[in-house]
Amino acid sequence: MRMFCHGYQSWSESRWRVAGVDEDPSRTPGAIPAMIDAHSGLPAPAAPGELRSHLVTMFDDDPTVHAGQGLLRLVDGELLGATATFDSLEQWARRQPGRTGAPFQVGWCSWYQFFDHVTEDDIRRNLALADTWPFDVFQIDDGFQRAIGDWLDTNEKFPSTLERLAADIDGAGRRPGLWLAPFLVAPDSEVALRHPQWIARDERGEPLVGMVNQHWGGAVHVLDTTEPEVLEHLQQLVGTLVAAGFTYLKLDFTYAPGLAGRYTDSEVSPADRVHAGYAAIRRGAGDDTFLLGCGAPLGSAIGLVDGMRIGPDVAPWWEVPPGRRGPPGYEGTMPATANALRAVQARQFMHRRLWLNDPDCVMLRTTDTELSVDEVRRWALAVGDSGGMVMVSDDLANLGPDAYALLDDVLARGREADRRAASLTSLP
Numbered sequence: 001m002r003m004f005c006h007g008y009q010s011w012s013e014s015r016w017r018v019a020g021v022d023e024d025p026s027r028t029p030g031a032i033p034a035m036i037d038a039h040s041g042l043p044a045p046a047a048p049g050e051l052r053s054h055l056v057t058m059f060d061d062d063p064t065v066h067a068g069q070g071l072l073r074l075v076d077g078e079l080l081g082a083t084a085t086f087d088s089l090e091q092w093a094r095r096q097p098g099r100t101g102a103p104f105q106v107g108w109c110s111w112y113q114f115f116d117h118v119t120e121d122d123i124r125r126n127l128a129l130a131d132t133w134p135f136d137v138f139q140i141d142d143g144f145q146r147a148i149g150d151w152l153d154t155n156e157k158f159p160s161t162l163e164r165l166a167a168d169i170d171g172a173g174r175r176p177g178l179w180l181a182p183f184l185v186a187p188d189s190e191v192a193l194r195h196p197q198w199i200a201r202d203e204r205g206e207p208l209v210g211m212v213n214q215h216w217g218g219a220v221h222v223l224d225t226t227e228p229e230v231l232e233h234l235q236q237l238v239g240t241l242v243a244a245g246f247t248y249l250k251l252d253f254t255y256a257p258g259l260a261g262r263y264t265d266s267e268v269s270p271a272d273r274v275h276a277g278y279a280a281i282r283r284g285a286g287d288d289t290f291l292l293g294c295g296a297p298l299g300s301a302i303g304l305v306d307g308m309r310i311g312p313d314v315a316p317w318w319e320v321p322p323g324r325r326g327p328p329g330y331e332g333t334m335p336a337t338a339n340a341l342r343a344v345q346a347r348q349f350m351h352r353r354l355w356l357n358d359p360d361c362v363m364l365r366t367t368d369t370e371l372s373v374d375e376v377r378r379w380a381l382a383v384g385d386s387g388g389m390v391m392v393s394d395d396l397a398n399l400g401p402d403a404y405a406l407l408d409d410v411l412a413r414g415r416e417a418d419r420r421a422a423s424l425t426s427l428p
Helices: 033-038 089-094 111-117 120-132 162-171 190-194 228-243 270-285 337-350 373-386 401-424
Strands: 002-005 015-018 051-059 062-075 078-080 084-086 106-109 137-140 145-147 150-154 175-180 209-213 218-222 248-251 290-293 307-309 356-358 390-392
Touching: 051 089, 062 089, 084 089, 089 337, 106 175, 120 137, 120 162, 137 248, 150 162, 150 190, 150 228, 162 175, 228 248, 228 270, 248 270, 270 290, 337 356, 337 373, 373 401, 390 401
Parallel strands: 106 137, 106 390, 137 175, 175 248, 248 290, 290 307, 307 356
Antiparallel strands: 002 015, 002 051, 051 062, 062 078, 062 084, 145 150, 209 218
């Protein structure tokens, strides 16, 4: 018997596993507890032979879809945690209180060309070249901020204020977009130094680590979203960013409040801690701001985000390179274009039913990449066929006529697939 094991958060793997043969990735020898927690909402590994799925599952000998509010577990042939059944994954998704009214999104993002080394000059050069491209959104990704947690202050690579950057993007006829990881704070950030009581704790009483990222300076900590002052902070922060002109916000690493730890209100579940953080952000953003979830426990964000990343990061390589192998059991969550493609195929049913799917960026360039020309095209067309958002992430100065032509193909396919998805949303 094969079971569809749906992943917990944006980057988590969704795939079919064979009961009695395959093990849950949490049981892989050497699996890291923090990775188990980040990709299941539980720090403990599964029991021997137990298979896990989140929100929905189905079996290959039965078309019925089984659904619940959180974790579904197959133990000794019995499915635990399911509370409802549906005729299809699409029917389940249509019954959820999603936000599906935003228009098809086309834009530019700085990340996959410039990564954290991005400068204001990179942004302005590409903004000047964007007139010949069909972009609605122009998004600054990770690399502009003074520190993780201090989102209102730019660093030395960005001499202009956020208000000036947003105004200039808007003046160029594009919707200003900005990346942030709202539930994380660096130890040396102003937020962490001024409000240490806002940080969740681990079992030893130390600040809870939400992520270790060398270009952020190492470990960063998790805001406690059961603390009312933290929710007020998130609401005010996002309200300030929207008032500054950024009405498209990419919210990353948002699994963080779901990690096991000590929180002010120990009775709040991991799912509700994430949901509370997103709800505070939506209150601050207002109804007209486009919120894009990423690294998000999917069930906690339904009805609060307009778009959702549905797979791991793409990358300028196809499979995970040997020198970048991920933690045991979770190789399928690592940045790689092939991993993203598998995720898009597994979660396509969510588009225009829960939100606008974000398959992640297309990279049109054929230089400064390990992707072959065929691989560039294969991924780009898959993004189009998904009907989801199309965000280009290249230095526009390096793109020529072939890139324009490929993007035209992607957008034609994407708009048609999006139209079909929208037309099916109202079906029972």
